Amino acid sequence: MRHTLPIAPQFYVTAPQPCPYLEGRMERKLFTALQGENADKLNDSLSQQGFRRSQNVLYRPSCAECSACLSARIDVSEFRPSRSQRRTMNRNEDLDRRATSPWASEEQYELFRTYLDSRHADGGMADMDVFEFAAMIEETPIRSRVVEYADQNGGALVGVSLTDVLADGLSMVYSFYAPDSPKRSMGTYMILDHIKIAQEADLPYVYLGYWVPGSQKMGYKSKFSGLEVYIGGSWQKMKDPGSFNADMHPLSTDPIAEQVANIHLPDTRPTR
Template identity: 40%
Template sequence: MTSLARLKFYATQPHACSYLPDEQATTLFLDPSQPMDVGIYAELSEIGFRRSGDHLYRPHCQRCSACIPARIPARDFQPSRQQKRILKRNGDLDISEVRPRFTEEYYGLYSRYIETRHADGDMYPPTRDQFNTFLVRDLPFCRFYEFRLESRLLAVAVTDVLSNGLSAVYTFYAPEEERRSLGRFAILWQIAEARRLGLDAVYLGYWIKSCRKMNYKTEYRPIELLVNQRWVNLT
């Protein structure tokens, strides 16, 4: 284990919260000069940190604690009836692992996804620079998992492979394929992949009880939340 006490962290100035319109957010970042070490990353994930581009961060708000880190214990997960239907519905997809890179095919899918599903968010409008900075990072633990129907790209799950689990960084997918529930399927696949690799969990980022867009995270049971620096099962 690395001593996290020796690491430096910096906090941003308060800024508008992306999820709760009436709140101001502050973000805590690991010192950007610290090399992106997979061991440190794994340890920080245990206390609620996430990765965005080249940065490891977590919320550090003064007046609000609504953002709660969430993870799925892979070995204990049991799919619901609906989730079994999603798995069956997508059984015709081919899934392959590739290194992160920029292609027009990836960016075209990403831009369609953002424009259709997140036109009200802070990632709109999409740009190539944004896509590269956010997702296309040359890091040894980062993977792009492609989901294809024959040669057609339907989804990409950007995932970090850590010693303690898979961190689901971001998934973008064909918005017209609503029947497939590709976002949910990508999580189900990552749970199965974590189990296959002998890893403990899939880290889903933050859950906010009052945020409708995050409700899907609690569909996966059991799910653990980081509360008072302890991972506890959501009942």
Template identity: 45%
Template sequence: MSNMKNIRFYITPPHPCSYLDDRAARMVFIDPVRDLDLSTLSELSRQGFRRSGDFIYKPECHHCRQCLSSRIPAEEFQPDSSQRRAINRNKDLRMAIRSTRHATDIHYRLYARYIIERHADGDMFPPTREQFEKFLVTGGANSFFIEFWLNDRLMVVATCDPLDDGISAVYTFYDPDENKRSLGTFAIMQQIEWARANRLPYVYLGYWVPQSEKMRYKSNFLPIEVLLDGRWQRISRPMTVTEMDILVKRLSRDESIQDYKRLR
């Protein structure tokens, strides 16, 4: 049974936004508690919260609501041609599943390479073993890696949290030298397949930020559901430039958002 009634919520002071330049952000977070029960973590995910290490949080910015929680309905997802190519390029990889608590030096070295070569301008640079442990290894009670190997070479790791209605895609890291393989896309596709195989309806992808270039890839996975005004609403086709502009304007003005039924 969920322990939502016993959770205490806090809010941070304004700080620079990680997604949009020249914006301030605030986060609502719960007491840093390890080993939340499955039901509570699942309910928090449905309400738009996200786990990062020991912290469960969601953005709460009064003048900007662009951080939209997103999830993929696994059974109804239809890959496009580029996503099918990503699958075909990686047919030579072998999948393995392991608890994050069984992470090794091999996992850390791949993570460190990925951060250094792909995210040297981010807040996780420079990578450290302590950071890796707190962020991905010890934060989730039952978190696991979906990992792919080329013979004895680790290529990609998708860190996942189990939920009662799916999995949460916590963080993915991969070999930064393998540009032609589209390993980021491949990892999401494999998380969708894992959810399907385990008869779980959703893959929670975290926040889709319409004006953020680095978050835009999430809208390539269709259909996708986003949490708008407390309701999960489905987008089943790519948005036009005009539709995107309208959405961004409404999110930025703190107005009520209309139901996007025409995108279904």
């Protein structure tokens, strides 16, 4: 099925497949290609409307009877670390951060495989080989960075985030880390460090991907102050995570044609 706007890009819908977050449900995505000389502008614009990037594709959940998945971001100006988060930052003071161009390495892939085998052995990425991993890291038409975290003592890689630099923030596209150091809370720490990077760069937001009420995998995201979720066509402050639910309803999602018609595209006309 294809739906088009009067001007490019074109939007498509995936076939339904099992939801990775909520058992017994089916997911469907609305997506478009990310390419051409205006890729940065398109990525910026659609990221602000709840889309996420995967290589050269931008996508947003568009499930027929479920609207549980909510795009989430942290308003850096509103963030205040909790006592637990301050302890996490202190526990990881022995790590070095290095930001590089999006280039895959064998060390990254080894850590990625260890992470998947421990945390997501039955997930959609479980069979990803080294070539597919390299494509995930390197196939980006926009400004992206690989942010690595390494132990100062032995130099071992303990965490990696593929991060896009947007006009209004940082988007953590995909992160993975050593699963044998749970006291580090690396998933939380990498978000905390990206908040620090955004503050230093005077960028207002850190985009975290999707938060799903009822999904234990996503529960940690709601523990960050300053969190906003994209719902009903706008970003709203999350005041109480418990006020959201994952109930299904046949009218949860607008028709695809209506969704596409309401997408705002960037002005790509040449300036004089």
